[in-house]
Amino acid sequence: MAETRRARLDTPREQRRPLVPRPSYDSDTFGVFAEQFARFMGTAKFLIYMTLFVAAWVAWNLTMPDDLxxxxxxxxxxxxxxxxxxxxxxxxxxxxQNRQETRDKVVAESDRQANARAHADMEFLAREVASLRMAINDMATRDYLRSELRSLLAELDDRAIEREGERRSELERPVERASD
Known part of the structure; x- marks a missing residue:
């Protein structure tokens, strides 16, 4: 019974209607106004306008008669x-400044995520390059292939010379037989 009178933490409280209605405003619209105002106050144009205003104020109050x-x-x-x-x-x-800080945090988080992705991509590419290097070490090099091809060519040349010699010898034999 005491629990029903006290507010429990796991149940939301009933919304009370305020005695005096609060004015409502759009925080984004107000924030945009604040940013535009801050940008204007940070310009040379504002400083010139403010200087002219103060100079006119002082000049008017120093040069005019007391009644004006x-x-x-x-x-x-x-x-x-x-x-x-x-x-x-x-x-x-x-x-x-707070709105700009919030935007900067969003941009910084986005940059951090992009950097993390780029870092992961670089690590992946580094592993791929390392595996390619290892695979290349197992592959035949250009010089090795050239030397193998040269030896095969020399072997084929030797075989061709042997066959040519065998053909000549076969061609010479019938000529010798015909003369016998």
Whole structure:
């Protein structure tokens, strides 16, 4: 009975409906936005725009009369704006870096698997080359074949000479018999 009141670890808990609905968003879309934002912040164009913005801000507040200047000399509002931008930029840049790190891990794993396959292929080819070398050592070499063919040719020449000699001797015998 006590077990039914307590949550068991082998059964999932019932999902509770939140009191306040949470806003939903697509994490991939948000991640793509973060990557684009981080890429833009890492460009010279962003630095030029930011420099022009700050220079215009300072120039406006230094040169305009007091009733048109909206930020006095210590530029506290400008500092607040830059701090706000940095507080939003840092997490977005970190999110973009995390996504890039995940992609890099996938690529590294793919490279590792390709390297493992290439290594296995190289080992297989090395074994094949070794077996071919061993088989070649058992085979007749070109020089050996040439010497064997030369000896066979010499033997055939000797036989041909012997046969020619036998034919001549047979041809000469009937001529000698006819003269007897």
């Amino acid at each position: 200047a909206f930020d006095a000399y210590p530029f506290i509002f400008l500092t607040l704006m830059l701090s706000l931008q940095a507080s939003y930029a840092a997490p977005l840049i970190l999110l973009a």
